[in-house]
Amino acid sequence: MSRSKQKGTAFETALAGYLSDVVGQPVERRALKGTADDGDLHLPTPSGRIVIEAKNHQRMELADWVAQADAEAGNADKRFPDVLGGVVVHKRRGKGQPADQYVTLTLATFLTILNLI
Template identity: 40%
Template sequence: MSASKKKGTSAESAVVAYLRSRGFIQAERRALNGSQDRGDVAGIPGTVLEVKNCARTELASWVDEAEIERVNDGASLGAVWSKRRGKSNPADWFVIMSGRQFVSMLRELLELPPQADEPKEGEAA
């Protein structure tokens, strides 16, 4: 296994262990699915998580990747969980998502109905 793959596997395992410790006992690492990838973590209904442990931060491509995986999975929420340099606990890492995903999450949390007039990716509001 390459060093890069090992870093990724380690980060994914750490996120899964953290989620399980916080009550998400169904969380598990997901096997790769090629072009129909559905994220790195399974077991959280309606949610796709893409885990990153990279020296270089590439927010735009990571968020785009999480969005593709969210669509592939039919999930309502997609986010990137990125390892933070110097921090070993995933509780201290970053969770990144688009503004669209954040507002969608807030609306769901507050039990507000989805908005039918939400602009598509790349369109102005």
């Protein structure tokens, strides 16, 4: 496994552990499915499932990442009717704790998660 793949896997594992502790139930790590990928993590909430695309990269490519999260949420929605949307959790340099990482999403996804639309 390449060093960058190892960093990504470690980041996903840390996020899944932290989020599982917060919500009190397992956060599912998803297997890669090529063009049918449905996110890295699935976070269960009382309102539905949030699809998380986890990124641990030096350079931020927010537009591409959000497009990827939205596409993968669309893929997940084909199998899971409770999908609320896709978000990107990306590494915040100099911050090692999962709770300190950035989250990026569209306003529409944000409002859907809040049950406002």
